[in-house]
Amino acid sequence: xxxxxSFSLYYLFIALGVFMLxxxxxxxxxxxxxxxxxxxxVSEQKINSVVISSNLLKGFDKVEDAQKKEPLFxxxxxxxxxxxxxxLVDFLEKNNVDIIAENENTLLRTILSWxxxxxxxxxxxxxxxxxxxxxxxxxxxxxxxxKAKIIAQxxxxxxxxSVAGQEEAKQELxxxxxxxxxxxxxxxxxxxxxxGILLVGPPGTGKTLLAKAVAGESGxxxxxxxxxxxxxxxxxxxxxxxRDLFEQANAKAPCIVFIDELDSLGKARGTGMLGGxxxxxxxxxxxxxxxxxxEANKGVVILxxxxxxxxxxxxxxRPGRFDRHILVDRPDLxxxxxxxxxHSKGIKLAPxxxxxxxxxxxxxxxxxDLANLVNEATLLAVRKGREDVSGEEFExxxxxxVAGLEKKNRVLNENEKKTVAYHETGHALVATFxxxxxxxxxxxxxxxxxxxxxxxxxxxxxxxxxxxxxxLLEKIDVLLGGRAAEKLIFGEITTGAQNDLQRATxxxxxxxxxxxxxxxxxxxxxxxxxNQFLQQGxxxxxxxxxxxxxxxxxxxxxxxxxxxxxxEKTLAAQRPLLEKVAQTLLEKEALDDEEFKALLPxxxxxx
Ligand code: ADP
Ligand code: ZN
Numbered sequence: 001x002x003x004x005x006s007f008s009l010y011y012l013f014i015a016l017g018v019f020m021l022x023x024x025x026x027x028x029x030x031x032x033x034x035x036x037x038x039x040x041x042v043s044e045q046k047i048n049s050v051v052i053s054s055n056l057l058k059g060f061d062k063v064e065d066a067q068k069k070e071p072l073f074x075x076x077x078x079x080x081x082x083x084x085x086x087x088l089v090d091f092l093e094k095n096n097v098d099i100i101a102e103n104e105n106t107l108l109r110t111i112l113s114w115x116x117x118x119x120x121x122x123x124x125x126x127x128x129x130x131x132x133x134x135x136x137x138x139x140x141x142x143x144x145x146x147k148a149k150i151i152a153q154x155x156x157x158x159x160x161x162s163v164a165g166q167e168e169a170k171q172e173l174x175x176x177x178x179x180x181x182x183x184x185x186x187x188x189x190x191x192x193x194x195x196g197i198l199l200v201g202p203p204g205t206g207k208t209l210l211a212k213a214v215a216g217e218s219g220x221x222x223x224x225x226x227x228x229x230x231x232x233x234x235x236x237x238x239x240x241x242x243r244d245l246f247e248q249a250n251a252k253a254p255c256i257v258f259i260d261e262l263d264s265l266g267k268a269r270g271t272g273m274l275g276g277x278x279x280x281x282x283x284x285x286x287x288x289x290x291x292x293x294x295e296a297n298k299g300v301v302i303l304x305x306x307x308x309x310x311x312x313x314x315x316x317x318r319p320g321r322f323d324r325h326i327l328v329d330r331p332d333l334x335x336x337x338x339x340x341x342x343h344s345k346g347i348k349l350a351p352x353x354x355x356x357x358x359x360x361x362x363x364x365x366x367x368x369d370l371a372n373l374v375n376e377a378t379l380l381a382v383r384k385g386r387e388d389v390s391g392e393e394f395e396x397x398x399x400x401x402v403a404g405l406e407k408k409n410r411v412l413n414e415n416e417k418k419t420v421a422y423h424e425t426g427h428a429l430v431a432t433f434x435x436x437x438x439x440x441x442x443x444x445x446x447x448x449x450x451x452x453x454x455x456x457x458x459x460x461x462x463x464x465x466x467x468x469x470x471x472l473l474e475k476i477d478v479l480l481g482g483r484a485a486e487k488l489i490f491g492e493i494t495t496g497a498q499n500d501l502q503r504a505t506x507x508x509x510x511x512x513x514x515x516x517x518x519x520x521x522x523x524x525x526x527x528x529x530x531n532q533f534l535q536q537g538x539x540x541x542x543x544x545x546x547x548x549x550x551x552x553x554x555x556x557x558x559x560x561x562x563x564x565x566x567x568e569k570t571l572a573a574q575r576p577l578l579e580k581v582a583q584t585l586l587e588k589e590a591l592d593d594e595e596f597k598a599l600l601p602x603x604x605x606x607x
Pocket of ligand 2: 423427482483496497500
């Protein structure tokens with residue numbers, strides 16, 4: 001494409017050059033002279049023929065062919081306004097000048113000087129239009145029809161065995177597969193299956209792969225399109241595409257529709273700049289309408305992927321749309337071993353290559369990075385002319401990929417990892433040593449796609465509608481546990497706790513200002529629960545004095561400080577345990593509830 005284009009541009013320049021030369025050769029030199037000078041030139045025999053038109057006299061300096069009278073390509077033309085001079089003809093005849101009436105034969109010259117440039121410009125215009133057509137509109141002919149990609153794929157050759165790790169995601173998707181395989185079982189009982197499932201996670205973690213595996217496992221057609229494919233140059237095209245997609249999907253049901261990069265299509269409306277934004281909005285509205293339009297049990301399941309769920313239009317996440325979210329995160333150590341195993345299946349590894357060692361050296365790598373790693377190592381081995389792939393090639397490939405990832409800031413260094421490990425252990429231990437807190441489900445120091453560097457997941461043991469003051473305070477404790485642990489171990493605090501502190505402060509503020517749980521301020525509510533339909537904080541009238549506001553701030557601060565002191569005491573008392581858990585976490589990168597429980601002394605409640 002690139003080559004062809006510069007080639008034809010080259011021709012264009014040659015044509016332009018030739019044209020300019022022609023123009024130069026063919027055009028005579030035109031000199032405007034006064035009538036007196038004109039007559040003088042005639043009497044000096046400088047002019048051999050004169051064209052008399054209604055208001056101009058043109059004198060030509062030479063006649064190449066006497067028969068032709070007016071020279072085709074004169075070199076010099078003298079032009080003067082015509083003056084009402086009766087003696088002119090006599091004067092010209094006397095000087096042996098050819099007199100030619102206006103009926104001049106200028107057709108050829110007209111063609112050369114007017115039609116040719118016009119033709120050239122039309123040519124240039126067509127050239128650019130063709131190029132534009134190719135690039136953007138898919139050649140104008142396919143208006144409204146989706147790109148070729150929207151053909152249902154069958155037999156992808158991908159099932160769950162191609163996806164290593166991601167057990168939680170697989171579990172959540174198992175129900176969908178069950179439904180796609182035997183819809184009768186669900187429809188008979190009137191069970192509703194979710195229409196839209198959002199896969200959330202950083203790029204390369206296997207979201208597309210999972211979606212394909214769901215299609216493969218259930219043996220249904222797979223439609224795949226990227227959110228950015230919907231956004232077209234012409235308004236209305238994207239919406240037409242969505243309609244088209246759903247038409248096809250409905251015809252092929254049961255099937256799976258996979259929308260990659262949902263965020264590029266589903267950004268919150270009304271935030272865009274001018275241009276392109278109306279188009280996106282229309283497309284999004286069409287998608288929402290289509291999702292609402294089809295029945296849940298029709299057999300079309302829409303999977304979408306995004307790594308930025310926070311910017312999605314809330315309308316997309318409402319019930320009946322993408323109301324189920326599945327986290328597809330970076331793999332931990334165990335999962336990395338499994339992914340490496342999947343990708344080195346067809347590859348001859350040298351004896352002594354230990355996938356676990358490779359996995360240990362690649363924290364923060366995604367599935368795509370690992371697939372890339374195996375491939376790079378194999379290529380290196382081929383280049384060296386080896387029979388198999390040895391640890392050396394893997395080492396070299398890791399170094400190369402790590403260097404690339406570090407640039408993108410995706411890999412934690414050892415120090416950061418250690419800090420995050422103690423931080424997360426702090427959360428987990430405080431959760432363990434408080435009575436009312438939820439049980440620790442998982443601790444991880446694998447950087448999460450969305451903001452956090454590590455996380456501690458707690459599972460509620462029961463559904464809660466009411467929370468006591470103690471519970472709220474202990475929730476604050478757990479949130480403060482991270483920073484308290486950092487302070488205790490390193491004597492230094494980091495920015496990593498910002499989100500924890502924000503959430504702790506929010507709880508404390510609600511306690512004081514909303515739930516009337518503070519002695520000083522009394523059983524009074526100063527703040528309405530945030531209206532979820534309004535932008536938070538935007539239209540909230542302040543219904544209290546500055547003095548009260550100050551008091552609220554003071555009380556919030558007091559609560560946080562008091563709780564922090566308590567948390568620090570708890571952790572200081574458990575320091576050996578903190579060390580032990582954090583070291584294990586550093587080693588394994590993630591601990592599930594069983595592994596965590598196993599580290600606790602028997603007398604400590606594990607629930
Ligand atoms: P995403 O859609 O999340 O950006 P992809 O599904 O496109 O990521 O993953 C890219 C590639 O990375 C896959 O084709 C696969 O080779 C590899 N990969 C990612 N995750 C896994 C996994 N869990 N198991 C095996 N391979 C994986
Ligand atoms: Zn934290």
